[in-house]
Structures are given as C-alpha cells and as structure tokens.
Amino acid sequence: MSAPEISRKDLHEGRRNQLIDAALSLFAEKGYENATIKDLAEACGVAAGLVYHYFESKEDLLLSVFERHGFAAEMERVLLPAFDRPASEVLLEVVHSYYDLLVERESFMRMIIRESMTNPQLEERWTTMCNTGVQTLARYLAARVAAGELRAHDTEISARMLTHPVVVLRLTGGSVAQLSSIVDCLLEGINKKSGQG
Amino acid sequence: MSAPEISRKDLHEGRRNQLIDAALSLFAEKGYENATIKDLAEACGVAAGLVYHYFESKEDLLLSVFERHGFAAEMERVLLPAFDRPASEVLLEVVHSYYDLLVERESFMRMIIRESMTNPQLEERWTTMCNTGVQTLARYLAARVAAGELRAHDTEISARMLTHPVVVLRLTGGSVAQLSSIVDCLLEGINKKSGQG
Amino acid sequence: MSAPEISRKDLHEGRRNQLIDAALSLFAEKGYENATIKDLAEACGVAAGLVYHYFESKEDLLLSVFERHGFAAEMERVLLPAFDRPASEVLLEVVHSYYDLLVERESFMRMIIRESMTNPQLEERWTTMCNTGVQTLARYLAARVAAGELRAHDTEISARMLTHPVVVLRLTGGSVAQLSSIVDCLLEGINKKSGQG
Amino acid sequence: MSAPEISRKDLHEGRRNQLIDAALSLFAEKGYENATIKDLAEACGVAAGLVYHYFESKEDLLLSVFERHGFAAEMERVLLPAFDRPASEVLLEVVHSYYDLLVERESFMRMIIRESMTNPQLEERWTTMCNTGVQTLARYLAARVAAGELRAHDTEISARMLTHPVVVLRLTGGSVAQLSSIVDCLLEGINKKSGQG
DNA sequence: GATGAATGAGCCTTCATTCAT
DNA sequence: AATGAATGAAGGCTCATTCAT
Incomplete structure (x- = not known):
C-alpha cells in the first residue's frame, strides 16, 4: 500500500x-x-x-x-430559476439564495466593493457582475410576463428592486426577516387600489 | 468706510x-x-x-x-416630503432629487463606501446614514398609509426598494431614465392580477 | 555685523x-x-x-x-595647447597635465569605466569624452603639421598614442617616469634610420 | 564496437x-x-x-x-613574433592579431575591466595580464634593438604605445583602419626633421 | 502662518543559497 | 544529476510626521 x-x-x-x-x-x-x-x-x-x-x-x-473567488457563475445560477415556475412561488427562494450567497461570499463582496471604488478595472468587473446578475433575473421575469403571470413592465428594473436592496441590507446590517417583504412589495405594489389583503 | x-x-x-x-x-x-x-x-x-x-x-x-462633507441633513430633507402630498405625485420627485444628490456628492459617496469596508467607525456612520435615510422616507410612507393612500405594509422595506436601487444604479452606471420605472413598480407591483389598466 | x-x-x-x-x-x-x-x-x-x-x-x-563630476571641459583645456607653441616643447607638459588630471579624477574615471561596460548611455558618454579629448589634441597636432614642425600624418592616431597609454598606465599601476618616453617615442619613432642619438 | x-x-x-x-x-x-x-x-x-x-x-x-576564459596564453602568443623577423614587417601583423583577439574575447575583456574596477584580486589579474602582454612584446622589440633594426629606447613604452591604443580603440568604437597608422607613427615618429621620404 | 529639510519605520521586492524529493 | 519550494537578509523607496527657521 x-x-x-x-x-x-x-x-x-x-x-x-x-x-x-x-x-x-x-x-x-x-x-x-x-x-x-x-x-x-x-x-x-x-x-x-x-x-x-x-x-x-x-x-x-x-x-x-x-x-x-469571483462568483459570477454561482450568482447566475442562483438568479435564474426555471422559466415555467411561477414568480409568486420562486422569488422568495431566489432572494433567500441570493442573500445566502452574499453571506457566504462576504469577504469577496467587501473586497471588490472597496477596490472598485479606486481601481477602474475592478470597477468594471464589479459593475459587470452586478449587471449580469440583474439581467439574468430580468430574463426570468420577462419569461413570466410572456407566460401571462406578470404584467408587462421593465423587468430589468424589477430585478434591480429585488437584488439591490438585498445587497445593501447585507452591508448595512439589515435583518433577513425583511426579505419576504421585498418580494411582497414588488409583486403587489403598495397602492391601496391594487391591494388585496 | x-x-x-x-x-x-x-x-x-x-x-x-x-x-x-x-x-x-x-x-x-x-x-x-x-x-x-x-x-x-x-x-x-x-x-x-x-x-x-x-x-x-x-x-x-x-x-x-x-x-x-457628510450630508445626512440634505438626505433627510430630500427624503421627507410633506405628509399631505400623495405618494403617486411625490415619489418620482423624491427619487430624482435623491439621485441628483448622489451625483452631487459622488466623491463623498465613493469615499465613505470604500472606507467603511475597512474602518468599523466609518462603517457605522455610513450604515446610520443609510438607515436614517430609509427611515425618514419610511415615515412619510407610513403617513400615506395612515392617510389611506397606500396599503398597510412594511414601509421601511418599500423605502429601501426606492433608495437602494438608486444608489447601486449610480455606482454601476445605470441610466436616470429608469428611475420612473422604480416608482411605478413599487406603487403598482408586477403581478398581473393586481391590474393597472 | x-x-x-x-x-x-x-x-x-x-x-x-x-x-x-x-x-x-x-x-x-x-x-x-x-x-x-x-x-x-x-x-x-x-x-x-x-x-x-x-x-x-x-x-x-x-x-x-x-x-x-564630468570633466570633459578640463580635459579639453589640458589637451589643447596654444597652436604656436612647438610640440617638442609642449607635449611633455600636456601628457603630464593629462596624467595629473586622471590622478585627480581617479574615482570618476574608475566609476565611468566600470559603468560604461554595462550601461549603453554611459558608454556613449565615456566614448564621447575619450574621442573629444583625442580630437582636441589631434587639432593641435594638425596645427603643428601645418606650421611645418611635424610631418604630415594621421594626427588622430598620434593623439591616441599619447593619451591612451597614459590612461592604461594609470589604471595598471605604471610609473609617471615613463611619460617622457612616450613623448619621445612618438616624436622620434623607434626606427634606427630615423634615430638621432 | x-x-x-x-x-x-x-x-x-x-x-x-x-x-x-x-x-x-x-x-x-x-x-x-x-x-x-x-x-x-x-x-x-x-x-x-x-x-x-x-x-x-x-x-x-x-x-x-x-x-x-582567461587568455593570457593567447595574448603572449600573439604578442611574441620570431625574434629574427624585422619589426617593420611584423608589427602590423601583431597589432592586427591583437585586435582580432580582443574582438574574439570581447565579452571577457568587458567583464574583467568592469570587475577589476571594484575587486582588487581581479584588478591584479587584469594588470598582470596587461603588463605581461606589454613585456612580451617589449622583449621582441628589445631583440630588434639588439639586432640593430631599431634604435635603443624604452621598449616597454613602445610596446604600450602599440597595444594600449588598440584596446581603447576597441572599447570606444574606433575603426580597424587606423591600426596601420599606429605602427607607422611608432616606427617613424611624427617629427618632420626625422624625415621618412 | 508657512516652509521644506530631516527622520525613521516599514513596505514591496529580489536573490543567493539550501534542501527534501 | 536535477528540481523547485523555501528561506532570510537586504535593498530601494515611500511617507506620515516633526521641527528649526
């Protein structure tokens, strides 16, 4: 042996x-x-x-x-659910997975944010990573619009409204408990007339 | 003289x-x-x-x-509209003013973000500034819930969904044109069944 | 005061x-x-x-x-006697002054020689300095040819034969006493037929 | 096999x-x-x-x-012609062979010159090599004096006047064409009165 | 207030040399 | 014989900071 x-x-x-x-x-x-x-x-x-x-x-x-340690791939995986699953069911999962990914990669996140403020090459890397994530999720949302689940709208923006608050929440010490409210707000809006509960 | x-x-x-x-x-x-x-x-x-x-x-x-160069005060001013004005009319103004403020204070923003990644004291300062802004806007939104314009919901989260995407948009080179979509998404939601004409 | x-x-x-x-x-x-x-x-x-x-x-x-510490100027001064003074009288002075100059500037000499072996810029500087010195002396010798004191010949070479042995003598520890023989050899040659006692 | x-x-x-x-x-x-x-x-x-x-x-x-790579031996060989051959015939050969040797051994030359400026042991080696070469050639010249071809003079110096300009010529980019003038100057001198037809 | 010479600690980097494999 | 990982001592250079003028 x-x-x-x-x-x-x-x-x-x-x-x-x-x-x-x-x-x-x-x-x-x-x-x-x-x-x-x-x-x-x-x-x-x-x-x-x-x-x-x-x-x-x-x-x-x-x-x-x-x-x-770049994790663009993981981010895309997390942000791209199966197109045939309904957003109402999937988005909370996505947001949680995304949050968990950010927790797991906290060191990298903090590092790239810091360095991208100063280093144009890294800034582009970080920007690309963010935008790719946004567009990945936007693609799924667009599929749900096409599937008739969601109304027609700027899906890139709704993707931003799901992901960016999660990032800042992480960095400024917000609690995980708020994640479900994000999804809810986005799906239902906050206008009373469109309300349902 | x-x-x-x-x-x-x-x-x-x-x-x-x-x-x-x-x-x-x-x-x-x-x-x-x-x-x-x-x-x-x-x-x-x-x-x-x-x-x-x-x-x-x-x-x-x-x-x-x-x-x-701290601009907590300006931020609060920008994020606190008169309680009696309707959100449907005011939020787009708020988001634009906020965006403009970030443009004007870009150097400071980039600096504090960078330094807060490393320096706990500055991190707290930056967190506080963010959270204060969020809570200021949340207070207005809560007033609009009380006024019967908006449905009851977690207004801190909706405040985050308005402000955080704006910050990240600024830092990652997104266009101003998208600001109105943010407000629209938040007010109306993206669910088809909650209809919007 | x-x-x-x-x-x-x-x-x-x-x-x-x-x-x-x-x-x-x-x-x-x-x-x-x-x-x-x-x-x-x-x-x-x-x-x-x-x-x-x-x-x-x-x-x-x-x-x-x-x-x-470059001493191109001093070198030219030392190597350019008055054109109307005869070589037979002047060259021994020149050679001694040149030798003395090299003694005085020994550190610089050793340094530039060493560095010019490796550094092309310094090599050119050193080459130029050498050649300028040679040509300065050659100009004087040419004047003496024109004056009818010396025979027509390649004065650049005779200038080399006066100056280069002095440099190497310095570097390889030869004695000052030999300087007068240099002048003598150059003026009279070593062929017996041209000899004069 | x-x-x-x-x-x-x-x-x-x-x-x-x-x-x-x-x-x-x-x-x-x-x-x-x-x-x-x-x-x-x-x-x-x-x-x-x-x-x-x-x-x-x-x-x-x-x-x-x-x-x-030391080439003291080659140098001695090059600088020691048969005693019975006349200088007028032999010196140009010697000078050319010497020049060719320096070309062939350029790397070594440059190296030893450089290092000898700094390292006393190598300096001695280099000095010895130079002086040995000079004395070798001087021995031949003395033989020609004894043979009655050349006038009585300090043959070490004339050896220097043949070899040192060749070395410096090499290092400072002079042309080979000048080698014959060296021999001529040395043999005949530059004084007009010592005339040479 | 203003200058700029001077300090000294510390950083990135290089490199001859050793040694286990 | 051959490799290349590992060491450790410097070396060039930077920079916040002090101080005499």
Whole structure:
C-alpha cells in the first residue's frame, strides 16, 4: 500500500490557493493597501519571500484572488430559476439564495466593493457582475410576463428592486426577516387600489 | 468706510476648507492610503508641513472630511416630503432629487463606501446614514398609509426598494431614465392580477 | 555685523553636493550596485530617506554624479595647447597635465569605466569624452603639421598614442617616469634610420 | 564496437562549461551583480538549484569564468613574433592579431575591466595580464634593438604605445583602419626633421 | 502662518543559497 | 544529476510626521 500520491503540481496549487485564500481574508479585513505581504506570509506560516514564487507582485496576487473567488457563475445560477415556475412561488427562494450567497461570499463582496471604488478595472468587473446578475433575473421575469403571470413592465428594473436592496441590507446590517417583504412589495405594489389583503 | 474685514479666523477656515475639499477629491479618486499628504499639499499649492497646522494627523484630516462633507441633513430633507402630498405625485420627485444628490456628492459617496469596508467607525456612520435615510422616507410612507393612500405594509422595506436601487444604479452606471420605472413598480407591483389598466 | 547669509538654496545645493560627492566615492570604491543608499546616508551622517529629497532614484543620483563630476571641459583645456607653441616643447607638459588630471579624477574615471561596460548611455558618454579629448589634441597636432614642425600624418592616431597609454598606465599601476618616453617615442619613432642619438 | 563512450566526467564537464560560458555572456552584458543565478539557469534551460551542483557560490562561478576564459596564453602568443623577423614587417601583423583577439574575447575583456574596477584580486589579474602582454612584446622589440633594426629606447613604452591604443580603440568604437597608422607613427615618429621620404 | 529639510519605520521586492524529493 | 519550494537578509523607496527657521 503506497501513500496517496500527491503530485508536485498539486502541492504547488495547494500552497497557491492557501495564499490566495489568506489574501482574500486579509484584503477584506484590512484593505489591500493595509495588508502586508508579511501579514500574508505569517498567516500561512511561510517566509515572506515565498509569496513571490507564486505571484509576480502584490497586484498579481490581488488579481489571482479575483480569478479564484469571483462568483459570477454561482450568482447566475442562483438568479435564474426555471422559466415555467411561477414568480409568486420562486422569488422568495431566489432572494433567500441570493442573500445566502452574499453571506457566504462576504469577504469577496467587501473586497471588490472597496477596490472598485479606486481601481477602474475592478470597477468594471464589479459593475459587470452586478449587471449580469440583474439581467439574468430580468430574463426570468420577462419569461413570466410572456407566460401571462406578470404584467408587462421593465423587468430589468424589477430585478434591480429585488437584488439591490438585498445587497445593501447585507452591508448595512439589515435583518433577513425583511426579505419576504421585498418580494411582497414588488409583486403587489403598495397602492391601496391594487391591494388585496 | 474700511475695506471688508476678513478676520484671521476666516482666513484660517478658508485654507482649512480648501485642504479638506482637496482631500475629499484625492481620497475619492485614489483611496485614503494611496493619497499622500504631499499630493494634497501640491493640489493646494502649499508645503507639506502646512497641513499639520490645520490637522493633527492624516486620520484627523479624514474625519474632518466627514465632518464637512457628510450630508445626512440634505438626505433627510430630500427624503421627507410633506405628509399631505400623495405618494403617486411625490415619489418620482423624491427619487430624482435623491439621485441628483448622489451625483452631487459622488466623491463623498465613493469615499465613505470604500472606507467603511475597512474602518468599523466609518462603517457605522455610513450604515446610520443609510438607515436614517430609509427611515425618514419610511415615515412619510407610513403617513400615506395612515392617510389611506397606500396599503398597510412594511414601509421601511418599500423605502429601501426606492433608495437602494438608486444608489447601486449610480455606482454601476445605470441610466436616470429608469428611475420612473422604480416608482411605478413599487406603487403598482408586477403581478398581473393586481391590474393597472 | 550680521552672520554671513546662507540662503536656503545654498544649503540645499550644499547638501546635494555632499551627497553626490560621497556617492562618487562609494560608487568608485564598491561599484554602483554594491553601494547602498544606507551606506551613502551614513557616510553623510543623515537618514536614508533624505537622499530621496534630493534625487528621484538611485539612478538619478548616478546621473547627477556624472553631471557634477564630468570633466570633459578640463580635459579639453589640458589637451589643447596654444597652436604656436612647438610640440617638442609642449607635449611633455600636456601628457603630464593629462596624467595629473586622471590622478585627480581617479574615482570618476574608475566609476565611468566600470559603468560604461554595462550601461549603453554611459558608454556613449565615456566614448564621447575619450574621442573629444583625442580630437582636441589631434587639432593641435594638425596645427603643428601645418606650421611645418611635424610631418604630415594621421594626427588622430598620434593623439591616441599619447593619451591612451597614459590612461592604461594609470589604471595598471605604471610609473609617471615613463611619460617622457612616450613623448619621445612618438616624436622620434623607434626606427634606427630615423634615430638621432 | 561500442558506441563512442561519453564518461560521466565528460558530461559533468560539458554542463559545467555550458554554465560558465553562459555566465560569461551574462556577466559581460549585465554585470556580475545584475546577472542572477536564475538568469543563468534559464539561459541553460535548467533549474536554479542545479548551479550549486557545479559551483560553490556565485563568486566561485565568477572565478571559474576567469579560469576558463582567461587568455593570457593567447595574448603572449600573439604578442611574441620570431625574434629574427624585422619589426617593420611584423608589427602590423601583431597589432592586427591583437585586435582580432580582443574582438574574439570581447565579452571577457568587458567583464574583467568592469570587475577589476571594484575587486582588487581581479584588478591584479587584469594588470598582470596587461603588463605581461606589454613585456612580451617589449622583449621582441628589445631583440630588434639588439639586432640593430631599431634604435635603443624604452621598449616597454613602445610596446604600450602599440597595444594600449588598440584596446581603447576597441572599447570606444574606433575603426580597424587606423591600426596601420599606429605602427607607422611608432616606427617613424611624427617629427618632420626625422624625415621618412 | 508657512516652509521644506530631516527622520525613521516599514513596505514591496529580489536573490543567493539550501534542501527534501 | 536535477528540481523547485523555501528561506532570510537586504535593498530601494515611500511617507506620515516633526521641527528649526
């Protein structure tokens, strides 16, 4: 019985990922500029110089964090329900899943928001990610309009009204309990004449 | 008749404000850590040492920027219409004014968002500012519920659904044209059965 | 009686020159790459950071050394005697003055030779300096040919034969006593038939 | 008949020499301090660590370059013609061969000149090499004096006047065409009265 | 008030060298 | 022999901050 084979490449990837993950934590917590390479090395129990075997520069490390922790795909998955399921049933699920995703990816969220304020490349990345999410959900809503469930309207906007409050809620410490009200407001509106309960 | 008197104190205030305003620009553009005191001094055409005649430290300068450029008051003004005016008439105005305010205060917005990701004190400030705004608008909406115009609902959430998409729209390059759809969606909802002519 | 006035600009220049001079010493002794900014600062009794108030970078410092210690002008002065003085009388003086100049500027010589092996810009500078010197002396020799003192010949080459051995003599530890033989050989040649005792 | 045997020792020598030759190139081009072991390894297509199987340290590598590429012997061969051949016939050959040798060994020349400015041991090596060359040629010239071809004079100096301008010519981009003038000047002198038809 | 020289801590990065595999 | 991960000591450079003038 031989020991489980771990290839050199795997070891390399392993350490590299360890560094990236630790970098994400540090960058989110202290900010990119305030997190030092020494911090990172210590967090990983290695010498500072080693970081430069894996990344060309601190900025390259930052980009690698984005490469590894970007979650555009997960976001699209979460925001695109089956077209034949009714919105009344599905939207609450979507909003909750979205919220949970943001909780899970909080470090990344905080990091990208911070850096996108300053770095035009990252700003575009973040904008694209947001807009892609919005348009994904809008596509589903449009399908529900076509299916005759929802009235004709600007579905991109309704997608924004579902997703953006969730993001800000997360960042400004609002409670999860409010998520269902969001869906309700959006579906039913707040005008009395259109009311039903 | 003597020349208009400019007191020593006014001169002091003038220069101080000049420094603060330049600091806001720099902090918003490059980020607090990447903006140097020398940058600031150059932007104002003075020597670096002079900054320390007006502020105890760079951090003190940052706080002074918040002191001078915080716009909680303007936000409350914008988000609190007269209770007796109908939402159907007022909300579009509110959303537009809010959007315009964000445009006018863009530098400050970007700065506080960035710094609040990292600095707990500023995070609380930013959270409070957001929540105060939300609650101000919620108070108006509650008044309209009481007035019988709107149906009973969680007005804090509807306030979020009006304001948060506006913020994110601003930051991710959405167009102003979409503002009216926001109000419409919120008032009428998107359900077909709740009909809207 | 007031104290002697020393302007701020003079103080600046003074310190700047002190740094440049110390840098020349260090660069000549240890080589540019082996001389550290800390070395330099210590040699001048200041903090390392101060160097960067006077020079943008270590390379800028190197260039400043060249600016200040280049001696093309002195070299031309030394190598250009009055056209009407006979070579037989003047060349030994020239060679000695040239040798003395090289002794006085030894640090600079060693530095530029070393750096020109590696840095194309400096190589050109050094080449130009050499060639200018050669051509200056060649011009004088040509005047002596025209004056009928010397035979018609390639005066650039004879200028090289006077100056280059002096340089190498300096660098490889030859003795000053040999300088007069150089002049003699050049004037008289070494062929017996042209000999004169 | 077995295939040609290549001993382990030969393989070792082969790789060692490959490393040394690549090191010479790098040291000449970028300078010892600016050439990294990694540069060297890459140039040879091996891992950085391997260099230390062949050399104890970077300095040992430098010394090995001198061991392998020193050309004192070639220089002596080039600078020592048969004593019975007349200088008038031989010197131009010598100067050309010497020039060609310097062209062939340019990398080494540039390297040793550079390093000798800084490293006393190498300086001595370089000085010795120069002086040995000078004395070798001087010995031949002395033989020609004894043979009655040349007048009695300081032959070390005339050897310098033949060799040093050639070196500097090489380094400062002079043309080969000037070599014959050197010999002519030295043989005949430049004084008109010593006439030469 | 205003200047700018001076400090000193600390950061990113490089690199010769070692060593387990 | 060969690899490349890992180390650790510097080195160049930046910058908030102080202080004499």
